[in-house]
Amino acid sequence: MKYEIIFSGIGGQGVILAGSLLGEAAVSCGLRAAQTQAYGVSARGGFTKTDVIISDDEILYPYALTPDLIIVLAEPALLHYLNVSNDNCKVIYDSSIIDASKYDLDKRYFGLPIVEIAKELGSARSANILSLGIAASFIVDISLEQLDNVLEKRFRGKILGKNIEILRKGIELGKSVALTR
Amino acid sequence: MSRRSKEVSWKAFLREESLPHQWCAGCGYGVILKSMLYAFEKSGLAPKDVVVVTGIGCWGKADDYLYTNTVHVTHGRALPIATGIKVANPSLKVLALMGDGDSATIGGNHLIHSSRRNIDVTAIIANNLNYGMTGGQYSCTTPLDSRTSTSWYGDPEPALDICRLTETAGASFVARTTVYHVGTIERYILMALSHEGFSLVEVISPCPTYFGRYNKMPKAPIMLNWLKDKAISIERAKNLSEEELSGAIVTGVFADKKGHSFLSRYNEIQARAKKDLEGE
Amino acid sequence: MTGKIGFILGNEAIVEGALVSGATFFAGYPITPSSEIAERASRRLPQVGGYYLQMEDEIASIAAIIGASIGGAKAFTATSGPGFSLMQENIGLAVMAEVPCVIINVQRSGPSTGLATKPAQADIMQARWGRHGDHSIIAISPSTVQECFDLIIFAFNVAETYRCPVLFMADATVGHLREGCVLRSKDEVEIINRKRPPEGLDEYYPYKADEDLVPPMATLGGHYLSRFHSSSHNEKGLPTSSPEEAKDLIKRLYDKIEKNKDKIVKYKTFDVDGSDYLLIAFGGAVRAARQAALDAKKRGLKVGVLQLQTVWPFPAEYVCELAKDKKGVVVPEMNMGQIIGEVRKAVPDAIPVVGANRYDGEPLAPYEIMKALDEVLSL
């Protein structure tokens, strides 16, 4: 098995963190993972993306060539992924902050109000963790236990509790849109 | 005169077989070297405890005449090399010997930051007011309007005051004297050697071959008398106006502050880091 | 940390490997894409009684690690393109004064400030020839996070063995790559420390080499007085302008690396036996090369990969041996073609050698290597 997942957005949204947490959870489950990132000069605001490759075999090329899933958290990022070559790719964009009506998107694209849901759950800044959950629902071999573990290593106290809740909501959301291959 | 009867004589630090040295007739560097050796003797240091780092320039040849550990390096970089040696092995007494070009011109940035860092190194700057080794070009300490081989019509650039610069930047011991005031060289170097933190002694030295010759002082005695006339003690200078001090060489101890050397501060950092590691 | 698997950046693995090597001193100046090395070093070194010094520039950084190594520490610095350029003069000092140290260059696109956050492999010739004067140099290049960890230990080992600077030529694709990495402990790896002179010598000559052409390095403050010199010097460490002594020194500095090449050169091969074509790559480009070889296999082509873990000294004899029965060679590099020149010099003239190059700041992709392979097929 091999998955190629991209988290994208603008700097400051924590997309790179989401990617590294996913990779770390995969490695904890005995899988291989490679996570790369591309970012501009500004730490805040510019286009940012991370590629996460997860496989049960050695990962050679560490960048996504035929992504299976792209999560898009900001409009500048969507512009990068308007012409995805892989027919089976799913592109999930945040419909609460991106007005997709001006783009001619095919059925591979669908919107989920990611930031809005995160906000409802008490933390708009945890949109990345919600995204992590969505992506995790996609990969059957990553256990919830290991995902919780990586969150516990990264967060403390109230924020940890909130993020664990948001992670679960993300997984549920992901399942609801039937992402599993 | 026979000197003090200490355990290690100043001669133990001198590579006598390398004499006569390569400095020109009347160059003050032999005097500074000898004063440094006297200070070594008085300090009670043994040759193996001392590391002398030299850069490039006439004063950068000083390591050829020393029986200490010596490290001869690239132009301008004696201070960061000395910094590395001292941090890696704090039990050593580390000196950086630099000329005015080495220390303040090409190496000026390191001089500022070694002062700010207050690294536990002793800098002995022999300032002959020009680049002697390459034929008498102007350096950043050449007095304004002086004639040199690259300022035939006068140096258009004002001179940098090394002591005021380093004192402002945070060096905790700063002193200046001249080769004319020979006894104070040894005294200041000795003070610098026992100082914790960055210590700097600047010695203005005659270069009759170039600077002197180009500026109507072709012989060492003339240059020494010129240094004598130009020198004003820091105590006296306090009561003089900027105008009265123009062109003067202010001598004396500019800074002598205790505490907060780089190494003592870093010990604190290591203690905090170890606590952090235990807490993990 | 024994055998712990970390999911870490290549840059972080470099620091962990350096610590296992026994490094206790880092001096550097922050620069993208190497800064995570400085950041991690600043947190980890004081925990183990070591030192992190943030210097005023890269010139001071390389100077400080040379000083620290003279002072007895294992020392390293990390930088990227512009900083690497600034370090060249003092890398020459480390060569001449024979001071072991490790310089990491996480290569980015250039020239000048170029594309600060984007990868390249365009400093590999600068690594070989960046300094003035005749000399040999050792350069090592990792292609995975695990190799960042393992090869930095190797880098320290060869630096200590041969009393020389070692250039660790990573690139942004590897430095900013997160992967699983086994963080081996000190007991699980071979650690080499510099050779010390025996006690009881009448006089210690700091530059008198043993049979392996490497002079033992005395501990400052120990039994012997020592001298280090940037200018042409004799065995005593005193400056000399004698043509014989100058020639002997330059020759020895060169030979101690070139004549020990078989111990310094490290490489990996993938499916080279019985292959018709050969890809020769180093660093980040290896990943694309291996993927391309796999893709080519699906097309029925037999393609092997040679990964140069040690790029300098260049294993010309081995490259020739490996390539001589192939139908063609492709050299993928994230530059306009640098190592390809060495490959061309090494392989027989009849064998076509084609480059697969990318120099726009984007990582080289497998399909670009495939295109170059197609070009070889068409010849």
Add this chain to the structure above:
Amino acid sequence: MAIPEGEIMVVEGKKFRIEMRRDRCKGCEICVEFCPKKVFEADELGRPVPVRVDDCIGCGACELRCPDFAIEVKSKGVS
């Protein structure tokens, strides 16, 4: 007064003995200028000759100021 090259020239005065290394002396005339008793005079090459050694008061100024490690002043009776 002819002083040989390459060896230590010892000039005895009443109270002090001046030892000079002509192989090291470069003839800068600092000792000539700064001796308070004007013990030295420069020869035609500018090199010092202690012509008035009996006037020496043993202040050590010449030794201290000599850049060439070429002069030592010793008290007589002290070896």
